[in-house]
Amino acid sequence: MSVIEEESVRGGLFKDINAEDEDVQPTVIESLCMNCYKNGTTRLMLTKIPFFKEIIISSFTCPHCNWNNTEIQSAGRIQEQGVIYTLQVKTKEDINREVVKSDSASTRIPELDFEIPAFSQKGSLSTIEGLLDRAVAGLEQDQPIRKTTDPSVAGKIEEFIHRLKKLKEGEEEFTLIIDDPSGNSFIENPFAPQKDKCLSVTNYKRTSEQNAALGIEEEEEQEDETPSNDLDTMRNEVLVFNTSCPECNAPANTNMKLVQIPHFKEVIIMATNCDSCGNRTNEVKPGGATEELGTRITLHLTDPSDMSRDLLKSETCSVSIPELEFELGMAALGGKFTTVEGLLKDIKDLIVSKNPFMCGDSVTADRANKFKLFGQKIDKIMAGEMDVHIILDDPAGNSYLQNIYAPDPDPEMKIEKYTRTFEHNEDLGLNDMKTEGYAET
Structure with a gap:
Protein backbone atom coordinates (compact mmCIF):
# COMPACT_ATOMS: atom_id res chain seq x y z
CA MET A 1 0.00 0.00 0.00
CA ALA A 75 -3.71 14.25 -6.63
CA GLY A 76 -6.77 12.15 -7.36
CA ARG A 77 -7.44 9.45 -9.89
CA ILE A 78 -7.78 9.97 -13.63
CA GLN A 79 -11.41 9.67 -14.70
CA GLU A 80 -12.62 6.83 -16.92
CA GLN A 81 -13.33 9.20 -19.84
CA GLY A 82 -11.95 12.46 -21.15
CA VAL A 83 -14.13 15.56 -21.26
CA ILE A 84 -14.58 18.52 -23.62
CA TYR A 85 -16.24 21.73 -22.41
CA THR A 86 -17.42 24.12 -25.13
CA LEU A 87 -18.63 27.51 -23.86
CA GLN A 88 -20.07 30.35 -25.93
CA VAL A 89 -18.84 33.45 -24.07
CA LYS A 90 -21.35 36.22 -24.81
CA THR A 91 -21.56 38.48 -21.76
CA LYS A 92 -19.34 39.99 -19.08
CA GLU A 93 -20.91 37.56 -16.58
CA ASP A 94 -19.55 34.64 -18.63
CA ILE A 95 -16.03 36.02 -18.14
CA ASN A 96 -16.48 35.53 -14.38
CA ARG A 97 -17.32 31.82 -14.57
CA GLU A 98 -15.11 29.69 -12.37
CA VAL A 99 -12.87 27.19 -14.15
CA VAL A 100 -10.88 24.19 -12.94
CA LYS A 101 -8.18 23.45 -15.51
CA SER A 102 -5.82 20.54 -14.95
CA ASP A 103 -2.32 20.50 -16.39
CA SER A 104 -3.35 17.85 -18.95
CA ALA A 105 -6.06 20.10 -20.45
CA SER A 106 -5.66 22.09 -23.66
CA THR A 107 -7.46 25.41 -24.15
CA ARG A 108 -8.61 26.74 -27.53
CA ILE A 109 -10.29 29.88 -28.87
CA PRO A 110 -11.20 29.06 -32.50
CA GLU A 111 -12.04 32.68 -33.44
CA LEU A 112 -8.41 33.67 -32.77
CA ASP A 113 -6.91 30.37 -33.95
CA PHE A 114 -5.34 30.34 -30.47
CA GLU A 115 -4.43 27.23 -28.47
CA ILE A 116 -2.66 26.54 -25.19
CA PRO A 117 -1.36 22.96 -25.54
CA ALA A 118 -1.72 20.35 -22.82
CA PHE A 119 1.06 20.18 -20.19
CA SER A 120 2.33 23.65 -21.21
CA GLN A 121 0.84 25.22 -18.05
CA LYS A 122 0.31 24.04 -14.52
CA GLY A 123 -3.20 23.28 -13.31
CA SER A 124 -5.21 26.23 -12.03
CA LEU A 125 -8.41 27.09 -10.17
CA SER A 126 -9.45 30.43 -11.65
CA THR A 127 -12.01 32.20 -13.84
CA ILE A 128 -12.17 32.66 -17.61
CA GLU A 129 -10.78 36.14 -17.04
CA GLY A 130 -7.92 34.58 -15.11
CA LEU A 131 -7.17 32.17 -17.97
CA LEU A 132 -7.02 35.07 -20.44
CA ASP A 133 -4.84 37.12 -18.06
CA ARG A 134 -2.46 34.18 -17.78
CA ALA A 135 -2.26 33.87 -21.58
CA VAL A 136 -1.61 37.61 -21.96
CA ALA A 137 1.12 37.52 -19.31
CA GLY A 138 2.81 34.62 -21.10
CA LEU A 139 2.80 36.44 -24.46
CA GLU A 140 4.01 39.73 -22.96
CA GLN A 141 6.91 38.08 -21.15
CA ASP A 142 9.44 38.23 -24.04
CA GLN A 143 7.98 41.21 -25.91
CA PRO A 144 10.84 43.63 -25.03
CA ILE A 145 13.36 41.22 -26.56
CA ARG A 146 11.19 40.60 -29.63
CA LYS A 147 10.82 44.34 -30.29
CA THR A 148 14.59 44.55 -30.51
CA THR A 149 15.38 41.36 -32.42
CA ASP A 150 12.26 40.93 -34.59
CA PRO A 151 9.97 44.00 -34.63
CA SER A 152 7.54 42.51 -37.19
CA VAL A 153 6.80 39.45 -35.05
CA ALA A 154 6.53 41.64 -31.95
CA GLY A 155 3.98 43.81 -33.74
CA LYS A 156 1.80 40.83 -34.68
CA ILE A 157 1.95 39.49 -31.12
CA GLU A 158 1.02 42.95 -29.81
CA GLU A 159 -2.09 42.95 -32.02
CA PHE A 160 -2.96 39.47 -30.77
CA ILE A 161 -2.54 40.56 -27.15
CA HIS A 162 -4.84 43.52 -27.84
CA ARG A 163 -7.54 41.13 -29.14
CA LEU A 164 -7.19 38.91 -26.06
CA LYS A 165 -7.66 41.95 -23.83
CA LYS A 166 -10.82 42.90 -25.77
CA LEU A 167 -12.17 39.39 -25.16
CA LYS A 168 -11.37 39.74 -21.46
CA GLU A 169 -13.34 43.00 -21.30
CA GLY A 170 -16.35 41.31 -22.93
CA GLU A 171 -16.19 43.46 -26.08
CA GLU A 172 -16.35 40.44 -28.41
CA GLU A 173 -18.13 37.11 -28.28
CA PHE A 174 -15.95 34.02 -28.55
CA THR A 175 -15.87 30.25 -28.00
CA LEU A 176 -13.78 28.69 -25.25
CA ILE A 177 -12.97 24.98 -25.59
CA ILE A 178 -11.27 23.02 -22.81
CA ASP A 179 -10.27 19.48 -23.79
CA ASP A 180 -9.03 17.36 -20.88
CA PRO A 181 -8.23 13.67 -21.49
CA SER A 182 -7.97 13.11 -17.72
CA GLY A 183 -11.56 14.29 -17.17
CA ASN A 184 -10.52 16.46 -14.20
CA SER A 185 -11.41 19.90 -15.60
CA PHE A 186 -14.63 21.79 -15.01
CA ILE A 187 -16.49 24.98 -16.08
CA GLU A 188 -19.13 26.48 -13.82
CA ASN A 189 -22.80 26.42 -14.82
CA PRO A 190 -24.26 29.56 -13.15
CA PHE A 191 -27.79 28.50 -14.12
CA ALA A 192 -27.68 25.16 -12.31
CA PRO A 193 -29.82 23.18 -11.78
CA GLN A 194 -31.23 24.37 -15.12
CA LYS A 195 -29.42 23.54 -18.35
CA ASP A 196 -26.81 26.01 -19.56
CA LYS A 197 -27.63 26.78 -23.20
CA CYS A 198 -24.18 28.28 -23.79
CA LEU A 199 -22.24 25.32 -22.34
CA SER A 200 -21.97 21.83 -23.78
CA VAL A 201 -20.15 18.92 -22.14
CA THR A 202 -18.95 15.92 -24.13
CA ASN A 203 -17.30 12.81 -22.70
CA TYR A 204 -15.13 10.62 -24.89
CA LYS A 205 -12.92 7.58 -24.80
CA ARG A 206 -9.22 8.34 -24.71
CA THR A 207 -6.90 7.29 -27.53
CA SER A 208 -3.75 5.24 -26.99
CA GLU A 209 -1.65 8.40 -27.44
CA GLN A 210 -3.64 10.25 -24.76
CA ASN A 211 -3.30 7.34 -22.34
CA ALA A 212 0.46 7.34 -22.94
CA ALA A 213 0.65 11.11 -22.29
CA LEU A 214 -1.20 10.63 -18.99
CA GLY A 215 1.09 7.78 -18.00
CA ILE A 216 -1.62 5.14 -18.19
CA GLU A 217 -0.42 1.70 -19.16
CA GLU A 218 -2.90 -0.08 -21.37
CA GLU A 219 -3.61 -3.72 -20.75
CA GLU A 220 -2.72 -6.06 -23.55
CA GLU A 221 -5.69 -7.77 -25.11
CA GLN A 222 -5.79 -11.47 -24.46
CA GLU A 223 -7.70 -14.10 -26.34
CA ASP A 224 -10.91 -15.11 -24.62
CA GLU A 225 -10.42 -18.72 -23.61
CA THR A 226 -13.50 -18.83 -21.37
CA PRO A 227 -15.69 -21.80 -22.34
CA SER A 228 -19.19 -20.86 -23.43
CA ASN A 229 -20.79 -22.78 -20.57
CA ASP A 230 -18.88 -20.61 -18.04
CA LEU A 231 -21.24 -17.72 -18.89
CA ASP A 232 -24.12 -19.65 -17.38
CA THR A 233 -22.03 -20.19 -14.25
CA MET A 234 -21.25 -16.45 -13.99
CA ARG A 235 -24.98 -15.63 -13.99
CA ASN A 236 -25.33 -17.50 -10.69
CA GLU A 237 -22.20 -16.11 -9.02
CA VAL A 238 -21.07 -12.76 -7.63
CA LEU A 239 -17.55 -11.95 -8.83
CA VAL A 240 -15.28 -9.98 -6.47
CA PHE A 241 -12.16 -8.06 -7.51
CA ASN A 242 -9.85 -5.55 -5.82
CA THR A 243 -10.20 -1.82 -6.57
CA SER A 244 -9.62 1.54 -4.86
CA CYS A 245 -12.30 3.69 -3.28
CA PRO A 246 -13.19 6.64 -5.58
CA GLU A 247 -13.49 8.95 -2.55
CA CYS A 248 -10.53 8.16 -0.28
CA ASN A 249 -8.35 5.92 -2.52
CA ALA A 250 -8.27 3.21 0.15
CA PRO A 251 -8.25 -0.44 -1.02
CA ALA A 252 -11.78 -1.77 -1.48
CA ASN A 253 -13.67 -4.63 -3.10
CA THR A 254 -16.07 -4.39 -6.04
CA ASN A 255 -18.81 -6.96 -6.50
CA MET A 256 -20.07 -7.72 -10.02
CA LYS A 257 -23.05 -9.79 -11.17
CA LEU A 258 -24.98 -10.46 -14.36
CA VAL A 259 -28.71 -9.74 -13.92
CA GLN A 260 -31.60 -10.37 -16.31
CA ILE A 261 -34.17 -7.54 -16.18
CA PRO A 262 -37.70 -8.77 -17.06
CA HIS A 263 -39.07 -7.50 -20.38
CA PHE A 264 -35.68 -5.91 -21.13
CA LYS A 265 -32.18 -7.37 -21.35
CA GLU A 266 -29.20 -8.62 -19.37
CA VAL A 267 -27.08 -6.05 -17.54
CA ILE A 268 -23.93 -6.02 -15.42
CA ILE A 269 -24.29 -4.52 -11.92
CA MET A 270 -21.16 -3.46 -10.04
CA ALA A 271 -21.14 -2.27 -6.41
CA THR A 272 -18.22 -0.95 -4.34
CA ASN A 273 -18.25 -0.65 -0.54
CA CYS A 274 -15.41 1.09 1.30
CA ASP A 275 -14.79 -0.01 4.89
CA SER A 276 -12.51 3.00 5.50
CA CYS A 277 -14.77 5.97 4.72
CA GLY A 278 -18.12 4.20 4.36
CA ASN A 279 -18.61 5.33 0.76
CA ARG A 280 -20.90 3.15 -1.36
CA THR A 281 -21.22 3.30 -5.12
CA ASN A 282 -23.03 1.24 -7.70
CA GLU A 283 -22.82 1.27 -11.47
CA VAL A 284 -24.66 -0.50 -14.25
CA LYS A 285 -23.25 -1.52 -17.63
CA PRO A 286 -25.58 -2.73 -20.38
CA GLY A 287 -24.98 -6.22 -21.72
CA GLY A 288 -24.88 -7.01 -25.42
CA ALA A 289 -24.55 -4.68 -28.38
CA THR A 290 -25.72 -1.10 -28.86
CA GLU A 291 -29.35 -1.04 -30.02
CA GLU A 292 -30.12 -0.02 -33.61
CA LEU A 293 -32.42 2.79 -32.42
CA GLY A 294 -32.31 5.26 -29.58
CA THR A 295 -34.98 5.23 -26.87
CA ARG A 296 -36.88 8.10 -25.26
CA ILE A 297 -39.04 7.17 -22.25
CA THR A 298 -41.52 9.70 -20.85
CA LEU A 299 -43.25 8.94 -17.55
CA HIS A 300 -46.07 11.08 -16.15
CA LEU A 301 -45.75 10.98 -12.36
CA THR A 302 -49.32 10.97 -11.06
CA ASP A 303 -49.13 8.85 -7.90
CA PRO A 304 -46.62 8.32 -5.06
CA SER A 305 -46.49 4.63 -6.04
CA ASP A 306 -44.61 5.68 -9.20
CA MET A 307 -41.59 6.31 -6.98
CA SER A 308 -41.11 2.55 -6.52
CA ARG A 309 -40.82 1.76 -10.25
CA ASP A 310 -37.56 0.03 -11.17
CA LEU A 311 -35.35 2.16 -13.38
CA LEU A 312 -32.19 1.45 -15.34
CA LYS A 313 -30.27 4.53 -16.43
CA SER A 314 -27.28 3.70 -18.59
CA GLU A 315 -24.23 5.98 -18.67
CA THR A 316 -25.35 7.26 -22.10
CA CYS A 317 -28.80 8.36 -20.88
CA SER A 318 -29.77 11.97 -20.14
CA VAL A 319 -32.57 12.90 -17.71
CA SER A 320 -34.89 15.90 -17.96
CA ILE A 321 -37.88 17.28 -16.04
CA PRO A 322 -39.58 19.87 -18.31
CA GLU A 323 -41.71 21.39 -15.53
CA LEU A 324 -38.51 22.34 -13.63
CA GLU A 325 -36.61 23.33 -16.80
CA PHE A 326 -34.04 20.80 -15.67
CA GLU A 327 -31.79 18.61 -17.81
CA LEU A 328 -29.00 16.31 -16.68
CA GLY A 329 -26.30 15.26 -19.15
CA MET A 330 -25.69 11.63 -20.03
CA ALA A 331 -22.47 11.17 -18.05
CA ALA A 332 -23.41 13.13 -14.89
CA LEU A 333 -24.59 10.23 -12.70
CA GLY A 334 -23.14 7.30 -14.64
CA GLY A 335 -25.05 4.04 -15.00
CA LYS A 336 -27.56 3.20 -12.26
CA PHE A 337 -30.09 0.46 -11.48
CA THR A 338 -32.42 2.02 -8.93
CA THR A 339 -35.98 3.33 -8.56
CA VAL A 340 -37.54 6.60 -9.69
CA GLU A 341 -37.26 7.83 -6.11
CA GLY A 342 -33.61 6.77 -5.96
CA LEU A 343 -32.84 8.66 -9.17
CA LEU A 344 -34.52 11.81 -7.85
CA LYS A 345 -32.53 11.55 -4.60
CA ASP A 346 -29.29 11.21 -6.58
CA ILE A 347 -30.21 14.29 -8.64
CA LYS A 348 -30.91 16.28 -5.47
CA ASP A 349 -27.61 15.18 -3.90
CA LEU A 350 -25.67 16.09 -7.05
CA ILE A 351 -27.26 19.53 -7.46
CA VAL A 352 -27.68 20.57 -3.81
CA SER A 353 -25.47 18.56 -1.44
CA LYS A 354 -22.40 17.89 -3.61
CA ASN A 355 -22.39 21.16 -5.55
CA PRO A 356 -19.12 23.09 -4.97
CA PHE A 357 -20.93 26.41 -5.44
CA MET A 358 -23.19 25.74 -2.46
CA CYS A 359 -20.39 26.07 0.08
CA GLY A 360 -17.48 28.32 0.97
CA ASP A 361 -16.76 31.70 -0.59
CA SER A 362 -18.29 30.69 -3.94
CA VAL A 363 -21.88 30.74 -2.71
CA THR A 364 -24.15 33.79 -3.07
CA ALA A 365 -27.53 34.35 -1.46
CA ASP A 366 -29.42 34.18 -4.78
CA ARG A 367 -27.63 31.02 -5.85
CA ALA A 368 -28.15 29.33 -2.47
CA ASN A 369 -31.87 30.15 -2.55
CA LYS A 370 -32.18 28.82 -6.11
CA PHE A 371 -30.59 25.48 -5.20
CA LYS A 372 -32.61 25.28 -1.97
CA LEU A 373 -35.85 25.88 -3.89
CA PHE A 374 -34.87 23.20 -6.42
CA GLY A 375 -34.28 20.71 -3.60
CA GLN A 376 -37.70 21.51 -2.12
CA LYS A 377 -39.36 20.89 -5.50
CA ILE A 378 -37.62 17.50 -5.77
CA ASP A 379 -38.93 16.64 -2.29
CA LYS A 380 -42.47 17.57 -3.40
CA ILE A 381 -42.16 15.36 -6.47
CA MET A 382 -41.07 12.39 -4.33
CA ALA A 383 -44.00 13.04 -1.97
CA GLY A 384 -46.44 13.05 -4.88
CA GLU A 385 -47.30 16.73 -4.42
CA MET A 386 -46.17 17.86 -7.87
CA ASP A 387 -47.48 16.68 -11.24
CA VAL A 388 -44.43 16.40 -13.52
CA HIS A 389 -42.95 14.35 -16.35
CA ILE A 390 -39.57 12.64 -16.21
CA ILE A 391 -37.85 11.91 -19.53
CA LEU A 392 -35.06 9.35 -20.06
CA ASP A 393 -33.36 9.92 -23.42
CA ASP A 394 -30.80 7.24 -24.32
CA PRO A 395 -29.29 7.31 -27.84
CA ALA A 396 -27.83 3.83 -27.21
CA GLY A 397 -31.26 2.40 -26.32
CA ASN A 398 -29.92 0.74 -23.15
CA SER A 399 -32.18 2.37 -20.54
CA TYR A 400 -35.34 0.94 -19.02
CA LEU A 401 -38.31 2.00 -16.89
CA GLN A 402 -40.62 -0.58 -15.31
CA ASN A 403 -44.11 -0.96 -16.75
CA ILE A 404 -46.24 -1.87 -13.74
CA TYR A 405 -49.09 -2.87 -16.08
CA ALA A 406 -46.97 -5.34 -18.12
CA PRO A 407 -47.66 -7.06 -20.42
CA ASP A 408 -50.40 -4.45 -21.07
CA PRO A 409 -49.43 -0.90 -22.13
CA ASP A 410 -48.77 1.66 -19.39
CA PRO A 411 -51.19 4.64 -19.77
CA GLU A 412 -48.76 7.01 -18.01
CA MET A 413 -45.62 5.95 -19.89
CA LYS A 414 -44.64 6.67 -23.47
CA ILE A 415 -41.74 4.87 -25.19
CA GLU A 416 -40.40 6.30 -28.45
CA LYS A 417 -37.79 4.77 -30.73
CA TYR A 418 -35.80 7.13 -32.92
CA THR A 419 -32.92 7.08 -35.40
CA ARG A 420 -29.68 8.44 -33.99
CA THR A 421 -28.13 11.53 -35.53
CA PHE A 422 -24.51 11.78 -36.63
CA GLU A 423 -23.76 13.68 -33.39
CA HIS A 424 -25.30 10.86 -31.33
CA ASN A 425 -23.14 8.26 -33.11
CA GLU A 426 -20.10 10.48 -32.64
CA ASP A 427 -20.71 10.70 -28.86
CA LEU A 428 -21.14 6.91 -28.72
CA GLY A 429 -17.99 6.30 -30.80
CA LEU A 430 -19.94 4.46 -33.50
CA ASN A 431 -18.77 6.60 -36.42
CA ASP A 432 -15.22 5.24 -36.04
CA MET A 433 -16.34 1.61 -36.00
CA LYS A 434 -16.05 -0.42 -39.19
CA THR A 435 -17.66 -3.85 -39.09
CA GLU A 436 -18.23 -4.53 -42.77
CA GLY A 437 -16.24 -4.78 -45.97
CA TYR A 438 -13.21 -6.60 -44.61
CA ALA A 439 -11.43 -8.76 -47.18
CA GLU A 440 -10.83 -12.36 -46.20
CA THR A 441 -7.20 -13.46 -46.03
Missing part, protein backbone atom coordinates in the same frame (compact mmCIF):
# COMPACT_ATOMS: atom_id res chain seq x y z
CA SER A 2 1.36 3.44 -0.94
CA VAL A 3 1.90 6.28 1.55
CA ILE A 4 -1.07 8.19 0.10
CA GLU A 5 -3.33 5.14 0.44
CA GLU A 6 -2.18 4.57 4.03
CA GLU A 7 -2.86 8.18 4.99
CA SER A 8 -6.17 8.11 3.12
CA VAL A 9 -7.26 5.15 5.23
CA ARG A 10 -6.51 7.12 8.37
CA GLY A 11 -8.11 10.23 6.88
CA GLY A 12 -5.02 12.31 7.71
CA LEU A 13 -3.58 13.32 4.36
CA PHE A 14 -6.27 15.17 2.39
CA LYS A 15 -8.34 17.61 4.46
CA ASP A 16 -11.55 19.46 3.67
CA ILE A 17 -11.08 23.22 3.49
CA ASN A 18 -12.66 24.67 6.63
CA ALA A 19 -11.87 28.13 8.01
CA GLU A 20 -12.87 27.00 11.51
CA ASP A 21 -10.58 23.96 11.54
CA GLU A 22 -7.29 25.00 13.12
CA ASP A 23 -5.72 21.63 12.31
CA VAL A 24 -5.75 22.36 8.57
CA GLN A 25 -2.43 24.13 8.18
CA PRO A 26 -0.16 24.24 5.10
CA THR A 27 3.23 22.56 5.08
CA VAL A 28 6.02 25.14 4.85
CA ILE A 29 9.36 24.21 3.29
CA GLU A 30 12.40 26.21 2.22
CA SER A 31 13.14 26.01 -1.51
CA LEU A 32 15.24 27.63 -4.20
CA CYS A 33 13.90 30.67 -6.07
CA MET A 34 14.34 30.12 -9.82
CA ASN A 35 14.35 33.89 -10.42
CA CYS A 36 17.19 35.10 -8.18
CA TYR A 37 18.55 31.69 -7.05
CA LYS A 38 18.20 32.54 -3.37
CA ASN A 39 16.10 30.66 -0.86
CA GLY A 40 12.37 31.31 -0.67
CA THR A 41 9.38 29.66 0.97
CA THR A 42 6.94 27.11 -0.50
CA ARG A 43 3.60 26.35 1.17
CA LEU A 44 1.82 23.09 0.34
CA MET A 45 -1.74 22.10 1.21
CA LEU A 46 -3.37 18.77 0.35
CA THR A 47 -7.13 19.19 0.27
CA LYS A 48 -10.33 18.05 -1.44
CA ILE A 49 -12.84 20.01 -3.49
CA PRO A 50 -15.96 18.70 -5.28
CA PHE A 51 -15.69 17.91 -8.99
CA PHE A 52 -11.87 17.89 -8.70
CA LYS A 53 -11.28 15.23 -6.04
CA GLU A 54 -7.96 15.51 -4.18
CA ILE A 55 -5.66 18.38 -5.10
CA ILE A 56 -2.31 19.79 -4.08
CA ILE A 57 -2.17 23.58 -3.77
CA SER A 58 1.32 25.11 -3.72
CA SER A 59 2.40 28.71 -3.27
CA PHE A 60 5.99 30.02 -3.53
CA THR A 61 7.21 33.45 -2.40
CA CYS A 62 10.72 34.90 -2.41
CA PRO A 63 11.50 37.69 0.12
CA HIS A 64 14.62 38.74 -1.85
CA CYS A 65 13.19 39.48 -5.31
CA ASN A 66 9.45 39.38 -4.40
CA TRP A 67 8.82 36.74 -7.09
CA ASN A 68 5.82 34.50 -6.39
CA ASN A 69 4.12 31.57 -8.05
CA THR A 70 1.00 29.52 -7.33
CA GLU A 71 -0.23 26.33 -8.93
CA ILE A 72 -2.65 23.47 -8.45
CA GLN A 73 -2.07 19.78 -9.17
CA SER A 74 -4.53 16.92 -9.18
